Amino acid sequence: MPDHISKQFDMELENIRTRVLQMGGLVEQQIRAAMEALQDGDIDRLDRVITDDAKVNAFEVEIDEDCQHIIARRQPAASDLRMVITVIKTITDLERIGDEAQKIARVGRSLYQSSRYPTPRFREADKMAKSALAMLHRALDAFARLDPTAAVELAEEDVMLDEDYASELRSQITYMMEDPRTITLSIDTLFICKAIERIGDHAKNISEYVVYLVKGKDIRHTTLEDKKRETLPQEPA
């Protein structure tokens, strides 16, 4: 293959990688905006998060098309093919994280529009969102640096986020039993926490695709011990 064609192919691959990271940045911004607007009771900003989800979707459709053109025209092999497949899977998870941010904004909007409550604090949801955002950031960073070690960290953090959700569920059930007037607010709070918990799942997925990309191994559906063995440097036996 002539050198300039190969260089152009490199540029095309680099271009989709960059756009995945831009899409990831937009999705992080959507989560942050949804949580801040939720805390502030800022309905206009919640509306903006809802409509801006179309931008996330457009990213997915465009990058998806580019990947398919690259497969069709370049017929990539080995690690180039794994990169393209990784991108196709990663943008699906990013798009669904975008959907979760939109859900948070929708719950927030309906909650403030009913105006039955003073601005609630959502303290636990806020703490969970910070963890989920850190997980997403770590996953995108792992994608950018081709770092397979993030998968183990994120699997561990995902367990903690699941526990945070379970604990918040127990608290909200207690509140509801103590004061049934808070039931609607508690249910809304649980929806928000559930959306955040799912963001953690998607971040974990992305970090697992990076392992596949770098190591050529599919570590989804494996135990934490297996993930450690596949991704971390091993001590000599």
Added chain:
Amino acid sequence: MPDHISKQFDMELENIRTRVLQMGGLVEQQIRAAMEALQDGDIDRLDRVITDDAKVNAFEVEIDEDCQHIIARRQPAASDLRMVITVIKTITDLERIGDEAQKIARVGRSLYQSSRYPTPRFREADKMAKSALAMLHRALDAFARLDPTAAVELAEEDVMLDEDYASELRSQITYMMEDPRTITLSIDTLFICKAIERIGDHAKNISEYVVYLVKGKDIRHTTLEDKKRETLPQEPA
């Protein structure tokens, strides 16, 4: 390309299509088993649904690998490439439907193990599960027959399933307010209905990939009117 190589390629493509349908059959069976065992309070069967999710996951990993081998060795173009990409996306949704069936079984198991209730009826959840199963069956059928018209039907049915969920949510909130002792059972019921509602989303996704496969158009994130225009026969202007 010699005829026999092309024939072998056809067989490989046919083989992954068949395995997607087998995986789909297994996933349908998981949903049905989870709902029946939930109605019967059959903890052993709920346990089996939970452990059998590993079979669904194994299908995903295997078919995924086969798709990547096909892309790498056969360098498919045009509709063959679209078929492979469609399969990669479809099995992701099937795997997540499997997760939802597993979630239903987990909620059921913890509910019966706590044994605080007589066997509840889950009447609305059962009705929703029947709709979601019909949607999944239609989506798999559309994949088998390369029928793009299912996408419009499933988009409409998905709206109805979302409405069923919203209506069940309102009912459960009313029950909880009337009798706070039912809060835990109501929350469990809502988790089950939410899992079913998501099965409908995934079935809709699968039917949209079929449109992409047959028409080469990406109709995700479009309105129902757009979906109709892209998939249904048009009257002459």
